[in-house]
Amino acid sequence: MRFADILRLCRQNLLRRKSRTVLTVLGVVVGCCSIVLMVSLGAGINEQNERMLESMGDLSIITVYAGGSGAGGGIDGKQTALDDKAVEEFRSIPQVAGVTPMASMPYTASLKTGGGDRYVVDYVQVMGIDTTQLDAMGYVLLEGRAPLRSGEVLLGEYTAYDFMDRFRAGEDSMRHHSRGSGGMCVFDESTGTCREAADDPDPFFDPLTTPLTLVAGPSFNGLLSSEGVMAGDAGAAGTPLETALTPVGILKEDYNKGGATSSGLILPLDDLKQLVRDADPSSARASAYDQALVKVTDMAQVGEVEDQIRALGFGTSSVRQMRESLEEQSRSIQLILGGLGAVSLLVAAIGIANTMIMSVTERTREIGIMKSLGCTVRDIRIMFLGEAGAIGFLGGVIGCVISAIASVAINLVSFASADVRGVVTAVIGGGEATRVSVIPWWLYLFAIAFSTAIGLLSGFQPANRAVRIPALDAIRNAT
């Protein structure tokens, strides 16, 4: 028998008992919707978690500390130094995209600029990294370029907003920035209204064209707390060192790549070493670093690389643990939600089985006729499975359409807005908004395949029952 003919018979049989077919399909629709929507809520939680992790910075960065965790030494008790040799060793791990040591200024540092040193930052975080690794490490330059010469430095994304105008008082002495709070509004105390991020004022000066002076020294306590220093009255431990710097670029804030990317100063590693040596020649330290950052090519391999580095005798930290526990959590939520949904699909499966058993009983005689006229058992089985599968498939498709609409509706309600942009965001996501219900494309495929499979499975027993009907008995008994 041709497959097209089998399908035609299936269709005719389904249409023959329209209301029964519709009701059975409806059961599958409900089951399919509940699974899809439940899983989509789980996926929504996942998306929110992912957003949260992203806001914490680059997820493929491992921070390496000198000395292993716990005892503070290597495995065999010998201290593993985090020096250039160790950095080279990290670099030779195949999944590593870039490595940079991260050194910090051991002293308090201030910045000043402008005529009469009008603008000052009392305390600035100073970080030294290997600036040739900017790209490899995934540092994002918002403006400007990487430092090429000694004396050229990078600024953190909001460093320029940390300057205080010493010639003004009160609120006016600072310029505030809403700092990446995204589309959400920032409450402005002076006007009592909401202010969008785009309304942020510019800093006092253009940070890329204004040279800065870095003031630092072993016994320096910041410009404002030691005004005397400004007047040339040296402290007990000598005059703090003043260094002229040329900012050439601004880095995007990323806490996983050093806090200085937010509101600090990023120096080439050698410059920082020089600076420390100049400020206090006696502090000439060994060539070891406090920390190093390792960027892994693929986020999925963070754990693997982390283990390798630990095996070398270093302490590490990354967002892996947090990510894993979040994933674990959302997976179990998804399982619970999906399980709830599955119950209703199970009920639908029982409905399909019931419909098919009724159908077999009703059509006992027809099956007998078909058999005696030479219809193969295989064709009869395919026919019944086809009908059951079609009910599942139809239910799955309709269920997916309804779920898609419901999902968008849920998201719109959660956004509390129904404009065009809201609808687009509700459907495809993106922007800053986090969706409550997220249906990935594979979920549709899965739902349809699953519903069809459920249909086939529930049709299996009735189909077997159908093929076992003895031909002539069926014909005679039903007379």
Place this chain on the structure above:
Amino acid sequence: MIDVRALRKEYPVGDESVVALERIDLAVPRGQICCIFGESGSGKSTLLNQLAGLEKPTRGSVRIGGVPVSSLNERELAVFRQRHLGFVFQSYNLLPTLNAVENVAMPLMFRGVSRQRRERAARAMLERVGLKGRMGHYPAQMSGGQQQRVGIARAFIAGPQVVFADEPTGNLDSRTKVEVMEMICDFAHARRQTIVLVTHDDHMARYADRIVTLFDGRIVDDTLNTH
């Protein structure tokens, strides 16, 4: 054409088994219209089931055109029925969801013949049984006689070697009975097809070339009919 040897059929009833057929030996040559005659309960329907391969005999063998029907598996049997056997039933047994043309074309559909070809053949058959104006009618829209003519067209469409007719006139009035029986005989004679007619109506038995009488599962009489 049909060769039955030492056929025996038992049915389990509770712990015991009831013998429905015993020591049946029967040979039906090609083109013969053979009537199996008997009271209800004499085993004639059981015999028909064995002949058509719808049931397996307990013992003995059935061959049709040399093929050991009783030892074919289910799939081989279905294919054998598609190619070589036709059926006419007492209660017509048309599929209610199919119209006359589709019902007649059904055996060809099971064989995998394309829709266009099988429906053309079906229309030709329906014309031959005098239902030209009822091609698109559904069984519920036709009288008993018309339905049985559709049934006959269906039995003969695939050109079977043997057509089994199980009380084909059982539900018809006497005038239609004659029409239907003559139609079956005409078809059979035209292409020398073998007919096995099961009936308990001796009026109908008269159309046959040969009458085999069953009683209590045994052949008690086997006579050739002289027309």
